[in-house]
Structure formats: C-alpha cells, structure tokens
Amino acid sequence: MADKVTIADVARYASVSRQTVSNVLNSPEVVREETRLRVLEAVKALGYRANQAARQMRTGRSQLIAARIEPAQDDGINGFVFDRFLHGLTESAARAGYRVLLYTADDHEAELATFDDLLGSYEPDAFVLTSTHYGDPRTDWLLEQRIPFVTFGRPWGLSPDRRFPWVDVDGAAGTAMATRYLLDLGHRRVGFLGWPSGSGVGDDRRDGWARTLTAGGVSPAEIAELDCATQDGVPYGEAAAHALLDTDHPVTALVCASDSLALGALQAGRDIPVIGFDDTPSARAVGLTSVSQPLPEVAAQCVSLLLRALEGDGAGTRARQAESQDVGGRTDEGDVERESTATATPEAQPAHVLLQPSLVRRRSA
Amino acid sequence: MADKVTIADVARYASVSRQTVSNVLNSPEVVREETRLRVLEAVKALGYRANQAARQMRTGRSQLIAARIEPAQDDGINGFVFDRFLHGLTESAARAGYRVLLYTADDHEAELATFDDLLGSYEPDAFVLTSTHYGDPRTDWLLEQRIPFVTFGRPWGLSPDRRFPWVDVDGAAGTAMATRYLLDLGHRRVGFLGWPSGSGVGDDRRDGWARTLTAGGVSPAEIAELDCATQDGVPYGEAAAHALLDTDHPVTALVCASDSLALGALQAGRDIPVIGFDDTPSARAVGLTSVSQPLPEVAAQCVSLLLRALEGDGAGTRARQAESQDVGGRTDEGDVERESTATATPEAQPAHVLLQPSLVRRRSA
DNA sequence: TAGTCCGTCTTGAACGATCAAATGCACGAA
DNA sequence: TTCGTGCATTTGATCGTTCAAGACGGACTA
Numbered sequence: 001m002a003d004k005v006t007i008a009d010v011a012r013y014a015s016v017s018r019q020t021v022s023n024v025l026n027s028p029e030v031v032r033e034e035t036r037l038r039v040l041e042a043v044k045a046l047g048y049r050a051n052q053a054a055r056q057m058r059t060g061r062s063q064l065i066a067a068r069i070e071p072a073q074d075d076g077i078n079g080f081v082f083d084r085f086l087h088g089l090t091e092s093a094a095r096a097g098y099r100v101l102l103y104t105a106d107d108h109e110a111e112l113a114t115f116d117d118l119l120g121s122y123e124p125d126a127f128v129l130t131s132t133h134y135g136d137p138r139t140d141w142l143l144e145q146r147i148p149f150v151t152f153g154r155p156w157g158l159s160p161d162r163r164f165p166w167v168d169v170d171g172a173a174g175t176a177m178a179t180r181y182l183l184d185l186g187h188r189r190v191g192f193l194g195w196p197s198g199s200g201v202g203d204d205r206r207d208g209w210a211r212t213l214t215a216g217g218v219s220p221a222e223i224a225e226l227d228c229a230t231q232d233g234v235p236y237g238e239a240a241a242h243a244l245l246d247t248d249h250p251v252t253a254l255v256c257a258s259d260s261l262a263l264g265a266l267q268a269g270r271d272i273p274v275i276g277f278d279d280t281p282s283a284r285a286v287g288l289t290s291v292s293q294p295l296p297e298v299a300a301q302c303v304s305l306l307l308r309a310l311e312g313d314g315a316g317t318r319a320r321q322a323e324s325q326d327v328g329g330r331t332d333e334g335d336v337e338r339e340s341t342a343t344a345t346p347e348a349q350p351a352h353v354l355l356q357p358s359l360v361r362r363r364s365a
Numbered sequence: 366m367a368d369k370v371t372i373a374d375v376a377r378y379a380s381v382s383r384q385t386v387s388n389v390l391n392s393p394e395v396v397r398e399e400t401r402l403r404v405l406e407a408v409k410a411l412g413y414r415a416n417q418a419a420r421q422m423r424t425g426r427s428q429l430i431a432a433r434i435e436p437a438q439d440d441g442i443n444g445f446v447f448d449r450f451l452h453g454l455t456e457s458a459a460r461a462g463y464r465v466l467l468y469t470a471d472d473h474e475a476e477l478a479t480f481d482d483l484l485g486s487y488e489p490d491a492f493v494l495t496s497t498h499y500g501d502p503r504t505d506w507l508l509e510q511r512i513p514f515v516t517f518g519r520p521w522g523l524s525p526d527r528r529f530p531w532v533d534v535d536g537a538a539g540t541a542m543a544t545r546y547l548l549d550l551g552h553r554r555v556g557f558l559g560w561p562s563g564s565g566v567g568d569d570r571r572d573g574w575a576r577t578l579t580a581g582g583v584s585p586a587e588i589a590e591l592d593c594a595t596q597d598g599v600p601y602g603e604a605a606a607h608a609l610l611d612t613d614h615p616v617t618a619l620v621c622a623s624d625s626l627a628l629g630a631l632q633a634g635r636d637i638p639v640i641g642f643d644d645t646p647s648a649r650a651v652g653l654t655s656v657s658q659p660l661p662e663v664a665a666q667c668v669s670l671l672l673r674a675l676e677g678d679g680a681g682t683r684a685r686q687a688e689s690q691d692v693g694g695r696t697d698e699g700d701v702e703r704e705s706t707a708t709a710t711p712e713a714q715p716a717h718v719l720l721q722p723s724l725v726r727r728r729s730a
Numbered sequence: 731t732a733g734t735c736c737g738t739c740t741t742g743a744a745c746g747a748t749c750a751a752a753t754g755c756a757c758g759a760a
Numbered sequence: 761t762t763c764g765t766g767c768a769t770t771t772g773a774t775c776g777t778t779c780a781a782g783a784c785g786g787a788c789t790a
Contacts, residue, residue, distance in 0.1 A: 022740095022779095038659075049482065049485030050776085053421040055776080086467070103464070124594045180388075287630075384771080416747065422774090734789075736786090736787085737784105737787105741783085744779080
C-alpha cells in the first residue's frame with residue numbers, strides 16, 4: 001500500500017503547517033481560499049486519507065456505529081428483514097462518514113457486557129438496536145450511560161415515546177391496508193392469524209386488522225371469532241388456518257402477522273386470499289401477497305436521527321461542524337421524508353419516525 | 366461511561382509502570398508471577414480495557430476484518446446464505462479478538478475504491494470476500510497490495526489453488542449426494558435444473574449430478590437429455606421443470622442448483638421428488654428437501670485461515686504472541702476440522718478448506 | 731504614533747498505547 | 761572486590777491527528 005501518507009507529508013508538499021492541512025479538511029472557513037486549493041491539490045496528489053485511529057485518539061470519536069447481527073431465526077424471516085436493514089444502514093452510514101461495526105450476543109446480559117466491551121476498546125460513537133420489546137434492559141442501560149443510540153422498533157411499553165430516538169414501521173397500518181384491500185374485494189369474514197398477545201409488534205398488527213373490520217361494520221363478537229393466535233412458523237400457520245376454516249362459518253380471506261403464518265395458511269389448501277407480512281423471499285417465491293417494510297428508508301432514518309443525537313453530545317466542537325455538513329449532504333438526497341409519516345417533535349427532543357409499509361400484490365390475493 | 370480508565374491508571378493502582386501493565390497483557394511471560402497477579406487485579410478493579418485506537422496507532426493493527434454486505438438478491442437466496450455466514454464470521458472473529466467492519470459496494474470498481482478508502486482510514490487488518498468468480502479483479506488487487514484476505518468461494522479459473530487462502534463448500538458433493546439419494550430411491554431419470562454454464566458454482570453443482578448419474582450407469586446422451594439450464598428464479602424453475610416433464614420420456618425426480626429453481630419445480634405440480642440447494646427459509650417453509658451448507662463452519666475456517674495469514678506478515682512481534690494464544694483458544698473449541706475435508710497444504714503456503722454440505726430431508730423427497 | 735483587532739498561519743502539547751533501550755538488582759565467576 | 765550475566769522493571773520516544781495558544785502582518789481606531 002502507498003506507504004502511509006501522513007498529514008505532515010501533505011503539509012510539506014503544500015508548504016504549509018500540519019494544522020493548516022487539518023483546517024482545510026475540518027474547518028475550511030478559517031483558511032484562505034488560495035491556500036485551501038493548494039492543500040487540496042496536495043491531498044489529491046499524494047492520495048492522503050486521514051488516519052482514523054489518530055483522529056479518534058485526539059477527538060474521541062470513532063466514526064463507528066455498532067449494530068448487532070442476529071442469528072437467522074428458524075424460519076429465517078427475521079434474518080431476512082434484518083439483513084436488508086443492515087445493508088441500508090451500512091450504506092446510509094457510509095454516506096455520512098460512518099462505518100458499521102458488527103457484534104453478536106446471545107442474550108441481553110451478554111449484549112450489555114458487549115456494549116461495555118466495545119465502548120472500552122473500539123469506542124463506537126453510537127449503537128443501533130433492533131427487536132425492541134417490553135422491558136428491554138438495553139435501552140435503559142444506554143440511556144444511563146448517555147451513549148447515543150437509535151432503535152428500529154418502538155419503545156414498547158415505555159411511558160412517553162420520547163426518551164430516545166426510534167424509527168419504526170406502522171404495522172397496524174400495514175394490516176389495516178391488507179384488511180381494507182380484502183374488504184374492498186367483497187370479503188367480510190376476514191380472519192387474522194397472529195401471535196399470542198403480549199408482543200408489541202404482534203398486538204400492533206392485530207390492532208390494524210381489528211380496527212379496519214370494526215370500521216367496516218363487523219361486530220366485536222364476530223371479530224373475536226375471526227382471530228386466531230399461535231406461535232410463529234409455517235406448520236403453526238397451517239394448523240391455525242384450519243381452525244378458522246373448518247367451522248360452520250369459515251373465514252373467506254386471511255390476513256397474517258408474518259409470511260410464515262401466511263405460507264402455512266396457503267398450505268391449508270383452500271383457495272382463499274391470503275396476505276402475509278414482511279415480503280420475504282418466501283413470499284416472492286410462492287406468489288404470496290404481503291405487506292412490505294421500507295427497510296432502506298428505515299435505515300436511512302436511523303442514521304439521520306443518530307447524526308442529530310451525535311451533534312448534541314459533548315465532545316469536539318470543530319469536528320462537529322464537518323459533520324453537520326455531511327448531514328446536509330444526506331438530507332439533500334433524501335426523498336425519504338416525503339413518503340414517511342415523520343412525526344416531528346420539538347428540537348432537542350429525541351425524535352421518532354413512523355414509516356408506512358406498502359402492500360405488494362401477488363397471486364395469493 | 367466509566368470516565369476512561371487508561372493504562373496509566375492501572376499502573377498507578379498497581380504501583381508499577383505503564384510498560385509493565387502492557388507486558389502483563391501482551392507478554393505475560395516476561396513479568397514476575399506476583400507482579401502479574403497484582404496488575405491483573407488492578408485491571409479488574411478498575412475495569413480497564415485497552416483503547417483500540419491508541420494500540421492501533423502504535424502497532425499498526427486495527428483488529429478489524431472488513432466484509433462487504435451484499436444487497437439481498439431479488440429472491441433473497443444469496444442474501445440469506447450470506448447473512449448466516451456473516452453471523453458466523455462475527456462470532457468467530459470475536460473469539461479471536463477481531464471485529465467485523467461492514468462496507469457496501471455496487472460493483473467491483475467501487476469495491477476496489479472502498480478497499481483503498483478503508484485501508485487509508487480504518488486500516489482493517491484483513492478482508493473477507495464472498496461471491497468470487499472467474500476473473501475476479503479483487504483478489505488480484507489485494508494480492509498486489511499484499512493485504513491479507515480470505516475468500517468464501519474457490520478461486521474459479523485461477524491456475525493454482527494456492528495463491529491465497531480460501532474456504533468453500535463442495536457443491537458437486539452436495540448435488541452428488543442428492544442424486545445418489547434419488548437413485549437409491551429407485552429413480553433413474555433424475556433431471557437437473559441448473560444455470561447456464563459459465564459460472565463456477567453452477568458448473569460445479571451440475572458436475573456432481575452428472576458424475577453420479579454416470580456412476581449409476583446412465584449414458585452421456587441420456588444425461589444431456591436430463592439437463593436443463595435456465596436463469597435463477599422461481600418462475601424460470603417452473604418453466605424449466607415443465608420442459609423436462611412434458612415430454613414423451615419425463616424425468617421422475619429433480620435435483621436443482623438452487624432453492625428458487627426447486628420451488629419453481631414444485632409449483633410445476635407433478636408430484637415427483639425435488640431437491641433444492643442452500644436450505645433457505647423458503648425450503649424450510651414449503652418442506653423442500655435441500656442441500657445445506659455448513660455456514661458457521663465456513664466462517665470459522667475463514668477466521669482461522671486469516672489468523673494464519675496475519676501471523677505471517679510483517680508487523681509487531683510482541684503482539685503476535687497474544688494472538689496465537691487466541692488462535693489456540695479457538696481451535697480447542699473447534700469440532701470444526703473433524704467433519705471437514707480440510708485439505709492440508711504445506712506450511713507458509715496459503716491453505717484452503719473444502720467443507721462438505723449435508724442433505725436436509727423434508728417432504729419433497 | 732501607539733494600541734487593538736482580525737485574518738491567517740504556525741508551534742508545542744496531548745490523546746493512550748507499545749517499542750526500544752536503559753536501569754537496577756541479585757547472583758555467580760574471575 | 762570487580763565484573764559480566766540475566767531477569768524484572770522503568771524511562772523516553774513515537775505513532776498521526778487535533779486542540780489550544782501564540783505569532784505575525786496589515787488595517788482600523790484612538
């Protein structure tokens with residue numbers, strides 16, 4: 001490799017001091033235009049790139065965002081969603097001058113230990129959490145340590161929504177959309193295959209369905225009859241579908257909390273419309289209509305919120321200016337906000353963003 | 366956070382010099398036992414963790430392994446395989462004291478630029494490449510720059526196998542196993558749905574099938590008749606399956622180069638045995654028998670080979686000892702080698718490992 | 731004329747670790 | 761007694777960057 005070009009090399013080449021080179025790169029406004037150009041030329045000629053480690057040592061900022069890579073679930077559904085999210089995160093982060101550092105952890109306790117470990121060694125500037133749930137200890141820990149972070153997933157069960165920034169997809173809106181679609185097709189007995197109540201995500205998805213049926217004039221009693229809760233997984237979906245189908249008064253269409261359940265429903269063999277959730281490869285493969293989460297946008301919003309949080313905390317000041325320029329860059333390119341229900345919150349308050357899913361129509365409905 | 370404990374704090378606490386603390390952690394053998402214990406106690410009491418940035422600055426080693434996260438394919442199959450691989454990589458790397466840094470790139474040119482970028486700023490110690498293919502420019506670039514790396518995938522088309530370390534799964538053995546299984550079931554006209562020749566992976570998988578049929582006494586002419594090449598994707602698989610089924614002399618079973626093709630074949634509706642490749646969630650969901658790659662092992666082997674390569678190059682010497690201990694740690698826990706066809710190569714030569722896939726039997730065959 | 735301020739650039743120090751070399755000490759041989 | 765030897769530990773320098781403070785000349789003010 002090119003023998004390591006340092007800032008001193010650039011300084012010598014451009015006949016200025018180290019600090020001037022640094023200023024050109026980090027605080028261009030304090031440097032005379034002519035000098036600035038000369039330095040930039042030198043930077044280009046020598047192929048200079050600031051050494052992260054050295055910079056980090058001085059500024060305390062690593063330009064690293066840590067994210068946990070989760071083991072693919074048995075049915076790989078979560079894995080897929082997460083994979084696409086991670087890809088988007090890496091891309092959005094790169095645009096803002098950050099990189100994504102991976103870690104694993106088997107449970108929450110191990111994850112907290114890993115937080116500590118990482119903070120002590122690699123010093124990531126922020127964390128991104130996924131799969132938040134009721135009573136998640138991770139958010140409290142990070143809040144207490146005052147480490148910037150965002151979650152992909154609402155702070156289920158936490159009193160106010162604004163203790164930390166989060167991004168999520170409106171699952172209820174997704175199932176509502178699916179249900180509405182089936183009602184418009186003329187169906188009235190639209191069943192729901194979901195998970196046992198208690199999970200934020202699952203309950204949210206059920207709500208969207210129930211709410212839409214209610215709006216469509218279906219009675220609460222009937223709604224209860226159309227609802228079936230079971231564990232996630234294809235075979236469970238199949239069994240649950242049978243429970244709703246093999247009755248005197250069978251459902252005529254199904255909305256499901258996951259593609260796994262929907263696939264199971266398809267395998268039940270009746271030829272009724274079925275709609276899944278997450279638009280996984282499996283859905284695509286078998287032609288299953290499914291609710292799709294805008295994962296690249298979720299990732300972009302996560303980075304955007306993180307950058308805001310990072311600007312707020314107390315570290316370097318000079319360096320911070322360069323960043324806010326980067327933020328500007330990202331914002332320019334973002335058609336993101338337009339299609340999102342970005343719930344604006346007052347400045348200086350952790351913001352949150354709730355994005356709308358979309359319905360991908362295929363053969364199954 | 367705990368106010369940053371530095372090596373000087375530990376030294377003060379244990380009444381020794383900074384260097385002694387450093388030695389306890391990196392070259393324990395030069396320190397008197399009594400001192401060593403006292404220092405370790407101090408480390409524990411203060412919760413000291415060596416700062417990566419500072420260490421990197423001195424040693425030139427970042428303890429970072431860079432890996433590209435690929436966008437999920439249309440059918441998400443590659444995405445899934447890669448996701449699991451990445452998880453394994455992160456875990457194995459962590460055990461050896463390394464972390465995984467992600468990057469994205471749209472094409473090879475962009476990827477080379479990213480290599481350069483990363484090497485200039487974050488200075489990863491090594492790269493992990495996936496999806497290698499004929500004439501891959503990335504391996505040449507990295508070889509030329511003398512950057513350590515491993516690939517998940519053979520150096521297709523490169524003359525000798527030993528220019529760089531690689532890990533791969535024996536695809537031919539996988540399709541051979543699948544074919545053998547169908548032959549044993551009494552089938553003779555076992556068809557193959559694969560990709561057009563030209564891709565290393567695809568040709569390899571076809572070979573395993575053809576070879577097994579030949580061994581089973583099927584004539585070359587007949588084999589050619591049973592072979593169908595098409596683009597990857599469920600609908601293509603369905604069409605191809607029809608081509609092999611709707612003839613005077615239809616196939617009675619199918620081996621496929623991917624789960625997508627296999628799913629297509631299933632949708633063709635004939636009730637014949639079908640075997641896919643990669644054991645993706647889709648396969649699990651629909652009960653498709655499939656050839657499964659041992660991805661966690663692949664990842665573990667990648668890390669193992671990388672560590673070997675990293676020991677060889679010319680950087681610190683003291684630090685190196687600590688690492689080789691780590692390697693030892695990993696090896697202990699590794700049932701990995703046992704079940705793999707680890708092709709041993711002479712010391713100091715890049716090694717490679719070819720792992721055996723397994724057949725996961727489900728309803729489809 | 732002297733003093734102040736501003737814009738531009740430079741100098742020395744510091745981040746936290748490791749390396750290379752030096753030091754102190756105990757021991758045994760000359 | 762003196763000196764070399766080897767072990768355990770310490771000291772000073774260094775990695776590449778940014779921060780804080782200082783230097784310098786010119787313009788503007790008093």
